[in-house]
Amino acid sequence: MNTQPFVLILLSAAQRLRLNDGTEVTTGFWAEELVVPWQILRKAGWRLQVVTPGGVPPLIDPESLDPSTLGGDHSRAAYLCDAVRQITGLRTPLDLDALTGKDLDTLIGVFIPGGNGPLMDLCQAPGVDRLLRHCVAAAKPIATLCHGTAALLATGGGADRSPFCGQRVTCFSAAEESATPLAGRWPYTLEKRLRQEGFRVSTGAPWQSHIATDNFILSGQNPASAATLTHVFIERLTSTPTYKGNNMNADALKKMAAEAALRYIQPGMVVGVGTGSTTNFFIAALGAAKIHVDGYVASSIATENRLKAQGLNVLDLNATGDIPVYVDGADEADPHFRLIKGGGGALTREKIVASAARLFICIADVSKDKPMLGKFPLPVEVIPFARSFVARQLVKLGGSPTLRNGVTTDNGNVILDVTGLDLSDPLRMEESINAIPGVLDNGIFAHRRADVMLFGSADGVIERKA
Ligand SMILES: O=C[C@H](O)[C@H](O)[C@H](O)COP(=O)(O)O
Structure with missing residues (x-):
C-alpha cells in the first residue's frame, strides 16, 4: 500500500x-453522504482510501438514488449516480480487518458516511472498534454522518467502556426515522441506542444541517449536514499533530504546482520570483532545471537569498524594465483569478514585481482554490507611525485588525492581519484600504490578478487561464 498519509473512508459492507x-x-451506503465528502476532500487534496469489513465492495442504497427521495430531482439523482460511478476505489476496497499497524500509522483521519448499512455491520465489527480506538489514542479525527454514527456502538459493551462515552454526537434522529417509509420497522432507533450507551446525543430540526463536535469525534445528522461536516473535518485534520508531522500532502501538491510552472520559463527571459513555501519549491526546481535565463527578480530578501544559494543570477528590478513572467504563490484564489497574498509578509514587493510582469503564474496547492476571497485574514502593510490610525480606519471598513507580532517587513513596516472584511468586491476593497494614509499596500491582488492558476491536486495539476 502507498505510504502517503490518507483519509480512510469506512463504508458498510x-x-x-x-x-x-x-x-x-x-x-x-447513502450516495450523497459519500459523494459530497469525497468531492470536498479530493478537491482539498487529500488522498482517500475506501475500506469495508472483509474488503467487500459496498452497495449503494437504491433509495438514495431514487428521485422521490431527492424531492423529485431527477437530475440530482443522475448526477449522484454518475459521481458514485467515478469513485473507482469502491470496486476494490481494503479489508478493514487486514489493516496493518503501518496502515493505521499512515492514516490521518476516518470518515464514516451513512446509509442504513452501518446499523447492521459497522455497529458491531471488531475491526471498527480497533480502528476507532487507534484514532483516539493517536489523536486522529473521526467524522460520522447520519447512520454512520452507528459505528461508534462498536466501541462499547463489555468491561472495556467506549472511549466515546459521554461525548457529544449526533445521528439521523428518531424524528427523521419516523418520517421515512421504514417508520416503526427500523431494527433499532439509533438515537435511542446511543443515549443508552452513554453518548450525549444532540439532534436538530429534521432534514436540516446539524453537526456536533467533541474531542476526536465530529458527527453530522443527515445528508444535509455532509458538506459542513466535511469542512469541519478538514479543519480538524490540518490541525492534528499527525498531519503537522507528516505534512507531505500539502507539500507534495505545492511541489507539483511549482514544477508545472517551469514550462513557462524560456531561455533568455527575466523571471520574477515570489515568496513563500510554494515558491521555495519553484526556486528548487529552477536550480535543478538550469534554464539559461537572463536572471531573476526577487520579491523579497528571503527569495533573493534562496536564489543566490542555488547559484542563480539575481537582478535589480530597476535595471530590468518590464519582465516577461512572474511566478508566485497565494493564500487564497477565487474563480476570477483574484488573490489574497501576504501570509509571509512579502505582499508589497510581490505586487510590484507582479505588476511589472506581462504574465503572472500563480502556483498553489488546491486548498487555496476558494469560491470567494475572505476567509484568510487580509495582510495590510502599514508604516509603523500610522499603525493605530490605520487600525481604526480598518475597523470603520468592517474589519478586525490584529498586529502581526514581532514581524518587520523587508521595507521596515508592520503587518496588520484583518478579519471580518466583506470582500465580495475585492477590487473596491483593495482601493479603499490603499486609500488610507499610512497603508503601503494590502494583500488583495484584484487590480493585478493572476493570468494563470496552477493548482496541485490529488488528480494532478489543474491549470486555469484568465
Ligand atoms: O507573503 C507571502 C506570499 O504572499 C506568499 O506567496 C503567500 O503567503 C503564500 O505562501 P505559501 O506558498 O507559503 O502558502
Whole structure:
C-alpha cells in the first residue's frame, strides 16, 4: 500500500437491512453522504482510501438514488449516480480487518458516511472498534454522518467502556426515522441506542444541517449536514499533530504546482520570483532545471537569498524594465483569478514585481482554490507611525485588525492581519484600504490578478487561464 498519509473512508459492507418485523430490504451506503465528502476532500487534496469489513465492495442504497427521495430531482439523482460511478476505489476496497499497524500509522483521519448499512455491520465489527480506538489514542479525527454514527456502538459493551462515552454526537434522529417509509420497522432507533450507551446525543430540526463536535469525534445528522461536516473535518485534520508531522500532502501538491510552472520559463527571459513555501519549491526546481535565463527578480530578501544559494543570477528590478513572467504563490484564489497574498509578509514587493510582469503564474496547492476571497485574514502593510490610525480606519471598513507580532517587513513596516472584511468586491476593497494614509499596500491582488492558476491536486495539476 502507498505510504502517503490518507483519509480512510469506512463504508458498510451490509447488503440487507433486517427490520424488526422479520422482513429485509436492500441496504448499503447513502450516495450523497459519500459523494459530497469525497468531492470536498479530493478537491482539498487529500488522498482517500475506501475500506469495508472483509474488503467487500459496498452497495449503494437504491433509495438514495431514487428521485422521490431527492424531492423529485431527477437530475440530482443522475448526477449522484454518475459521481458514485467515478469513485473507482469502491470496486476494490481494503479489508478493514487486514489493516496493518503501518496502515493505521499512515492514516490521518476516518470518515464514516451513512446509509442504513452501518446499523447492521459497522455497529458491531471488531475491526471498527480497533480502528476507532487507534484514532483516539493517536489523536486522529473521526467524522460520522447520519447512520454512520452507528459505528461508534462498536466501541462499547463489555468491561472495556467506549472511549466515546459521554461525548457529544449526533445521528439521523428518531424524528427523521419516523418520517421515512421504514417508520416503526427500523431494527433499532439509533438515537435511542446511543443515549443508552452513554453518548450525549444532540439532534436538530429534521432534514436540516446539524453537526456536533467533541474531542476526536465530529458527527453530522443527515445528508444535509455532509458538506459542513466535511469542512469541519478538514479543519480538524490540518490541525492534528499527525498531519503537522507528516505534512507531505500539502507539500507534495505545492511541489507539483511549482514544477508545472517551469514550462513557462524560456531561455533568455527575466523571471520574477515570489515568496513563500510554494515558491521555495519553484526556486528548487529552477536550480535543478538550469534554464539559461537572463536572471531573476526577487520579491523579497528571503527569495533573493534562496536564489543566490542555488547559484542563480539575481537582478535589480530597476535595471530590468518590464519582465516577461512572474511566478508566485497565494493564500487564497477565487474563480476570477483574484488573490489574497501576504501570509509571509512579502505582499508589497510581490505586487510590484507582479505588476511589472506581462504574465503572472500563480502556483498553489488546491486548498487555496476558494469560491470567494475572505476567509484568510487580509495582510495590510502599514508604516509603523500610522499603525493605530490605520487600525481604526480598518475597523470603520468592517474589519478586525490584529498586529502581526514581532514581524518587520523587508521595507521596515508592520503587518496588520484583518478579519471580518466583506470582500465580495475585492477590487473596491483593495482601493479603499490603499486609500488610507499610512497603508503601503494590502494583500488583495484584484487590480493585478493572476493570468494563470496552477493548482496541485490529488488528480494532478489543474491549470486555469484568465
Ligand atoms: O507573503 C507571502 C506570499 O504572499 C506568499 O506567496 C503567500 O503567503 C503564500 O505562501 P505559501 O506558498 O507559503 O502558502
